[in-house]
Amino acid sequence: MVVVLRLNALKVKLSSKELREISQEINRHFTPIFAAKMAQPTRPALKLSPHELRAISEEISREFPPDSATQSTNLVLLAVDPGVMHAYWHIAKNNADITTKSQMTLRLYSTPKRDKSVDEEKLWQDIPLQHDQKQHKIHLPVLASNSDYSAVIGEHHIDGRFTTLAHSNRIIANSHSAASHQNRAKVTLLQTTSKNLAKNNTSGLGILSAL
C-alpha cells in the first residue's frame, strides 16, 4: 500500500504489463542464482518400501479399473482432421432397452458459420448405427463446409419419430484454405521415433510467394 501511495504521489502510472516487465527484469538481474536448493515436495509422513508401493499400486489398478460408463447417456464430438470428426457415446442402463424395431441413429447437425444466428437453417444428416456400437468416425463434409457441428443420438422409429437420448457438445470442424492446401508438400522425414518427426509442411510464404 505504501508503495502505491508513493507512486501516486509521484504521478507514476504503470500498466499491469509494465509492472510485469519490471518485475521480470528485476527478477532476472537480482534473483540469487546459486541460492539454496529449491524446496522439494512435501513428503508424506508415512514411509513405504518399493515393495509396499507396488502392492498398493497393483491392488488399486486391479480393483478400480477404468470404466467409461456413465450414469446418464452422453454423446461427445471431437474434431480430428478437416475431413473427419469422431463421435463416441454411452447409453445409460435406463436407455438401453431400445427395441429392435427402432434404428439407433446419430443425427448430425451443421450450422454454417455465416448463418449461425438462424437456427432454423440448420442442416442435418442421419447416420445409422449398430446397437452395440460405441463410437463412429464421421467423414466430412457430410453437410456443409466451414460449419459448427453438433449431434444427437437417439432412436429412429419405423413411423418416422425420432427419440433423442443425448445431445452432444458443439464443435467447429477443423478447416483449411484451398490455397495453403495446394502448397502443402509432405516431407519424408527422419526414420527415427522422435516425437514430432512426422510433420506437414506448407509454404510459409503463402501469398508472398506470388509477389
Place this chain on the structure above:
Amino acid sequence: MIKKIVPMHTLHFKPSPQGFLGIILHAHLPYVRHPEYDSFFEENWLFEAITECYLPLISVLDRLQKDRIDFSLTLSLSPPLICMLRDELLQARYLNYLRKRLELAEQEIIRTRHQRGYQKLARLYRRFFRHCLNTYQNQYAGDLLTAFKKHHATGHLELITTAATHGFLPLLNVSQTAVRNQIKVGIDTFKTAFGFIPSGFWLPECAYYPGLERVLAEFSIDYFFVDTHGIMDATPAPKNGVYAPIDCGNGIAAFGRDPESSRQVWSSQEGYPGDVDYREYYSDIGFELDFDYIAPYISDEKTRTNTGIKYHCVTGKDQTKEIYDPKKARAKVYQHAQDFVNKRQQQAGTLSGIMDRTPIIIAPYDAELFGHWWFEGPYWLEAVLRLASESANEIQLTTCSDYLKQHTSHQIALPSASTWGDQGYHSYWLNDSNEWIYPLLHKAQLDMEKLVADLAGLSVTPLQERALNQAARSILLAQASDWPFIMKSGTTVDYAKKRITDHIARFNYLHDGLRKNRLNERYVSALEIMDNIFPDIDFRDYCVTDDNAFVAFNQP
C-alpha cells in the same frame, strides 16, 4: 526514480537487420518416475536426455557466455521435466546411471585395446561421461534448473513453459476447466521453479484451436507458437505469411513455424542429421555386443537397451557401417551451420524487400533432437548461434519477447486449428490405436468437477484435501499427450497403456474413497509418493464456476 532496466546484451548498438531469427527449443519428457521399483527402464528416457541433450546444451550456453557471444535463444521447459529435474530420487538415480556409463566406457577402452579406431572413440565417450558428471555434480550440484536460470539472467536465454503434463488441449476441450488447469498448473509450476511468469507459452504439439488464446490471456501470456498452416489459414489471411506474428484479437501474438528451417533439420532427404558422416543413432553396443558382457549395463540386466556408446556413422545407403570419425563430423557441423545461416540470410533478404516490416523467421525444434537423435546437434546449434551473432546486420537472433517489445502493432487475425503432427491436425492423437482413452479421460475430468462442486461449502479433512489434490494429479498425469502419441507410434505401447489405465484407476480409487468416505491414509500416501508431481496443486481449481466460488470451500 524508477529507471528502466535494460538487459546487458542490448546496451550496445545493433544495426537494423534484414531479418530476425528466433530459435526455440522445446524440452519435454513425460513424467517417468517409479519409486515402486529399484530401477525402471523408462526412467532412462530422462537420464539419456540429461546426458545427451540438457547437459550438452548447458555446456553450449556456458561456452557462449564465456566467449561473450551475443546470442538469443528460447527454451521451453515442460512442467514434468521441471519436476523431474528437481526430484531427489531421480537425481540420485541419474548419478548411478552416469557412473555406470563411465564404468562401461572404461570397460570398452580395455575391450577395444587392439582396435585403435574403436578405442579412440571409447576414450571419447569416457571424456564425454566425465564431463557430464563434472557438470552435473560439481558445477550445478544436480540442479540443472539453476543452470538455465543463470543463462536466463544474462538476457540471452528466454525461458518459457507449456501445459502441466503436455495435455493435447483440443481433445481435452470438452471441458474448459481441463484446458484451464493444464495451462494454470503448467504456469504455476514454472513460476515456482523460476520465480516469474513466462511471457511465452508452448502449446503441446503446437495444438491450437480458436478460442484457446482467451484462456492464455487469463494467465498474462504474450505469445505462443503454431505450425505454418495455423497462420497461413488464419482469418483473415496473413499479409506477411509466417514471417510476422498475428494478433489474435486480444493482444496475444501467434508466431508461425518457418517451413524452410524446419525442413533443413527434420527432412531425411534434405535434413542435416541424416548426413553420412554423423553418428548413427541405431548402432549401439547395447544391442551389438555379447549379452554376458553388456548385461550389467542394460535394463535389469535382462533386456537389451541403448547404452549411449555408438561407434558407427550413418554411412551411405546399403553400405557396411563405417567407424565414426568425430573430426569429419565436426567439419560437417560447421558446414551445415554455415548453410543454415546463409539460407536464413537469403530468406531475410528476399522477405525484407516485399514485407512492410522486418521479417522474423521462427525455427522451433524438440530439444531432445539435439544430442539424442542427432549427436552433433548441440555443436550445430552452437555454431549457428555463433555465426548468426557475427552477421547481425543481415540476420539477427532474437526472442519473441524482444521482438514484441520492438514491434507493437500486428495484423489482427485468428489462427486456424492446427498441430505440428502428422497431417497437421489431430489424427495422430485420435485414431484407431488410441481413441479408447478419450471417454476415460473426459469421464474422470467430469467426475472430478462434480466432486469438487459437490464439496462446495463443506469442510474437508486434511486427509480428504490430500486425496483431492492427489486425484487432480492423477487426472493431469493421465492427460499427457505422450501416451496417445506412443500408442500411435507403436514404440512402448504397453507402458503408455499402463500409465493411462493406472492413473485413471488411481483417480477412481480416490474418487470412490472420497465419495464413500473410506479413504485409507496408507494408500493415499502411497499415491503421493509415487505421483509426487505438482506439490502446490490445489483441487479447488477444478471448480467450474468463477474464481469467487473457490472461497466457498472451507479450509479445515
